[in-house]
Amino acid sequence: MTISTIGVIGAGQMGLGIAQSFATAGLKVILNDINEAALERGLDTILNSLERLNSKGKLQESSDAIISRITTATELTAMADAQLVVEAVIEDEVLKQQILSELDWICPPNTILASNTSSISITRLATVTKRPDRVIGMHFMNPVPMMKLVEVITCLHTSTETYNSVIEMVNALEKVPVSAKDRPGFVVNRILIPMINEAVFTLDEGVASASEIDSAMQLGAAHPMGPLALADLIGLDTCLSIMQVLYEGYNDSKYRPCPLLKEMVDSGLLGRKSGRGFFDYS
Structure with missing residues (x-):
């Protein structure tokens, strides 16, 4: 499966870092939040982060070129164009389930739905969709642009194809995937x-x-x-x-x-x- 466009739900600290990382890797990003002002502030935050990295010689291209790959949207319907959507809202299971349920209706059947949850069961999140085989956990570490680890969490329904696609994507971000079973806290937070x-x-x-x-x-x-x-x-x-x-x-x-x-x-x-x-x- 070719992934060229990434959807990111939530313009908070984690969502912005995830969007920045995907855009830096050369992918188109659709950043969603219900608050237009939050999206505007978010783009400024990403640009400032990119410029700091650029000043240290850590970018392969200009800050403007990277941020040009990020578009914003206040409606979830914009995610219909994404092959991978990463939900990165607050740690509220009901809210996450609501978003994934809506995405299930909006996105094409082959779109992978990922959650950046730090502890909530991927299995329970997957049950609200009609594609549990294409639901997976991608737990990024904070601050996302600097931290190399991504926990990749599979549930009983997650397909091998979905898992392989996400592992390949994490590698494309020049981050390190660590696979974990769907257990409370996964690896890092269960210990930390x-x-x-x-x-x-x-x-x-x-x-x-x-x-x-x-x-x-x-x-x-x-x-x-x-x-x-x-x-x-x-x-x-x-x-x-x-x-x-x-x-x-x-x-x-x-x-x-x-x-x-x-x-x-x-x-x-x-x-x-x-x-x-x-x-x-x-």
Whole structure:
């Protein structure tokens, strides 16, 4: 299957990074969001990102040439021209299912529908479509243009053809695919988010301060960023959502979210995107 046009749903941080990566690889991209202003800001964000990379000599062509391959649309019907659509909206299973169900009606039968979910079951997402064999997970890492890993998640229905096409596409992006079964959290978040949650427990129990916990992991475990600063970068609401998926998916108390994490999310302290989390970014 020849893939030349990619649809990306969601002009948030992840969606913009995914769109930029596909456009940089020479593919046409249709970037969708219900908010026209978000799309305009998104294109500016991508252009600024490209210009920074260009100034460091990391692009093969001009920023303008790359961004010219990205068109925007506020209607999902624009995805009818795409051979691969990557859904990259917030971690809300009902919303993701609604989008995939609509795409199933809009897109040609051979279009691959992928989700950038970080923890939600691909099997459950696939069941709302009439093409479960062409539904797959493509979990990009943040920041997408810089991070090499893409988790490729298959469910019981995902066809070998779909899997091979996506692996080939990840390689074309000069990223590294890692295959994972459809289990809660997949690989990275099953390991990473419980570690972050344990760091929150360590803080909540008064074992050490936030800065001391992060320094200990940076200096003692050679982590480039401490777990609490990383949680702020990811978003505490996203961390909590993933922990809840793990807790419900495995029915194991070791995945219970720390009460402090819940309290902070309820208080609107979400990390960098809100200006304050475990650290102050105001």
